[in-house]
Amino acid sequence: MKLISAAVPTVGTALQLEALLTDHADKRVWDLLDDYLASPDFLRLSASTRQEYRRVAGHLHDHIGHVALDQVRRPFLRSLRDRWALDGHRAATLRLQLLKNACRPLIDDEVLPLNLFFGVNRVKGRGRCAEPHPVWTPAEVADVLAACAHMPGLVRAVGLARYGGFRRDDLCRLPTTARVREGARVRYRWRSGKSLIGIEHLEDPRLTELLDERTTSAAPTIAYNRRGGAWRPRQLSQALARVLGRLEGKGKVRSGLTWHGLRHTRGVELAEAGCSDAIIMAQLGHTTDRSAQIYRRQASRRRLGDVGQELVNASVLFHPTATVSPDDGWHIRPRRP
Known part of the structure; x- marks a missing residue:
């Protein structure tokens, strides 16, 4: 009672x-x-x-x-x-x-202890890391697009993920009505399926060119399968996995590339362009700045890696007689008189 x-x-x-x-x-x-x-x-x-x-x-x-x-x-x-x-x-x-x-x-309501789950940590997977999705290189994107040229619907999906940063599940249900033409420009107005927030931004010109030159279908979604219908998430993953498997066997792409890696590639591209966390969140539909910080960290690491090699190159050019010892670093050999 x-x-x-x-x-x-x-x-x-x-x-x-x-x-x-x-x-x-x-x-x-x-x-x-x-x-x-x-x-x-x-x-x-x-x-x-x-x-x-x-x-x-x-x-x-x-x-x-x-x-x-x-x-x-x-x-x-x-x-x-x-x-x-x-x-x-x-x-x-x-x-x-x-x-x-x-x-x-x-x-x-204090019916159960406030610290009930304190210390009950989640189970971590083997090899778990903070950045599990490799960033695609331009050559890898080009090779994948060329390999699936006979499947325009898959090409559209890859383009949307790479140049629009769309999630895989959003690719499967992104309606054609979300792509609105405004004169010479194209704008996206849609609602993210995961974060459940409204998103509005201009389309990347590279994506516009890719979508306009591919045949369209009677499907209600922008990307579509061989039958002209909407993709299912697992079906879309399997289609990309088959293409990547063939290219990996030929040595054209690395192993471990994923759909979400294309989204990370777009995020790193935005970070390298100097976008703030708020801009990245607006473009990719994030509700927190955690992912934006990961993208900026990846972009910063890439720039610092290049700067490090440029400094080494400049040092070698400044000291053309410098040698590297595997034991104790640089040694400057005295010039002969």
């Missing part, structure tokens, strides 16, 4: 806190999951994230749904994380994040 009533005087009183604890005393983990899947915090997520979380929620419901709330403590969470780690770092991270999201309302 619920003890909260209209007679409760103010929020945060001892009486109401006791009532909250009594109200949730019989709840179990599956109740938290059901409440979260119907909450506004869940419904505001992108469609792909909601679908993935529903799948993960089914797994949690079957395995730990019967666990009572008073058993959800840090030792229990650590044991869960260690057990989930055997299924891979991605599975463990998704399950832990979903459980954290489901527990958040009760943590805010």
Whole structure:
């Protein structure tokens, strides 16, 4: 029986806190999951994230749904994380994040401990790094575009990712109505599927040239598959993987290139052009400046690497008799009289 009533005087009183604890005393983990899947915090997520979380929620419901709330403590969470780690770092991270999201309302209400997840760190994958997506070189982009010239829809997708910075999932559903002509210029007006924010910017002239010279289709999306229909995310990834596999076998591209690497290439290009974090966020549809900082760091590292070699070249030219010792660095040989 619920003890909260209209007679409760103010929020945060001892009486109401006791009532909250009594109200949730019989709840179990599956109740938290059901409440979260119907909450506004869940419904505001992108469609792909909601679908993935529903799948993960089914797994949690079957395995730990019967666990009572008073058993959800840090030792229990650590044991869960260690057990989930055997299924891979991605599975463990998704399950832990979903459980954290489901527990958040009760943590805010102080029904669960405020530091419940403190020290329960995510499982890191092997070889995890802060910049997992290599930046494409101009030659690699040109080789890929030439290799898939017989698939104009795939060429369009590569061009949109490289010169527009579009995410893979956005490429699959970017409608033709998002591309609006304004005289000699083309403008994009669309809504990002992941960050759920409106984006508006001019089209890169290189992308305009690439799209205008390719045949169009009756598909409602700008990029399309062989059948003239909209791409599916996995189908698009497989199409690019086949092209990259052939080119990698010929030694024309490096291994590890991805769709998201094309987006990073656009971000680094913006950073090298001197764009601020706010400009990069507006161009690529980011809601925070974290990715913009990564792009600027990559651009700065590239410039500093070039500057370092130029300084070495200038030093060698200034001291033409200088030699390099593998043990203790530079030695200047005296000139002969």
